[in-house]
Amino acid sequence: MGEQSVPTRVEHGSAGEPIRVLVVDDHDLFRRGLDIVLAPEPDITVVGEAGDGAEALEAAQDLLPDIVLMDVRMPRRGGIEACTAIKEVAPSTQIIMLTMSEEEADLYDAIKAGATGYLLKEISHGEVASAIRAVADGQSQISPSMAVKLLTEFKSMSRRDDERRLVPAPRLTDREIEVLRLVATGRNNRDIAKQLFISENTVKNHVRNILEKLQLHSRMEAVVYAMREKILEIGD
Known part of the structure; x- marks a missing residue:
């Protein structure tokens, strides 16, 4: 019986393969905007889009992207629920929640669901690309204002x-x-x-x-x- 091949993460960046990104948001204009922002980046390529969590799961299973940029609140299936499902079918895929939500509950639920980043949509264009590279390199990314809330939750949870x-x-x-x-x-x-x-x-x-x-x-x-x-x- 032949051995089953397992997808492995390759080295990214200028000397390796580009970072493959799936963009998930229920607003078409926002998805298009991210396409435009990321298009000039030679080490990042958008391989697909989805308008809700259900579509995101299907796309992640088919494309096996390195990174999913995903909103928290979407119709049919929200980002946090989709995050859990995507990690089951594509465990090597890293998920960055890119959202307007500053709710502490959303932040904490996203982390529990396996998200590696939680960034607010107010970040600059350059910060989006930098966050993608950092997460692809095995780091976590979180907006500073949300980091303060997370540390506060740590202390409350500890007590x-x-x-x-x-x-x-x-x-x-x-x-x-x-x-x-x-x-x-x-x-x-x-x-x-x-x-x-x-x-x-x-x-x-x-x-x-x-x-x-x-x-x-x-x-x-x-x-x-x-x-x-x-x-x-x-x-x-």
């Missing part, structure tokens, strides 16, 4: 869950905890590598091991889990 640790958390190494703590403060792979005097590839390996141990999809989701389980604490 609420003081008495609820019924199952021991998977054991992380001291180095993995160091990396996770720096991820939680918003540092990218390059900054973490410099601070810990290790290579960026080593940082990526640590992050991958952390996600495998915790059985989670994204760096942000790992930070939420770690805060809840008291694996790490972020100071006031």
